[in-house]
Amino acid sequence: MHMRGERIMPDAKEWEKASLNLVKTKSWLFKFHDEYEQDFEINEDIVIIRHLLNQCITIMDKLAKWDDKGWFKSTFEDD
Secondary structure: OEEEOOEEEOOHHHHHHHHHHHHHHHHHHHHHHHHOOOOHHHHHHHHHHHHHHHHHHHHHHHHHOOOOOOOOOOOOOOO
16 A cells, blocks of 8 residues: 555555455356346346446556556456
8 A cells, every 4th residue: 555645545456456356246146147047137136236346347447557558457358
């Protein structure tokens, strides 16, 4: 972590660690997508959660600024 003004800002490695947990959750939910394919309401909720997780991952990638383009997008594309 480093100081940004008076606030502590996580460094790229800390953003990566947090983002990887979100990717694991998103992948875990993907398993249920097929299982609940016949139940539209549950499947729709799973898709929404996965989309929101992807948005979080993308924003965290920008905050990390690993290579000024983002380190995460090229490694974990939206499935």
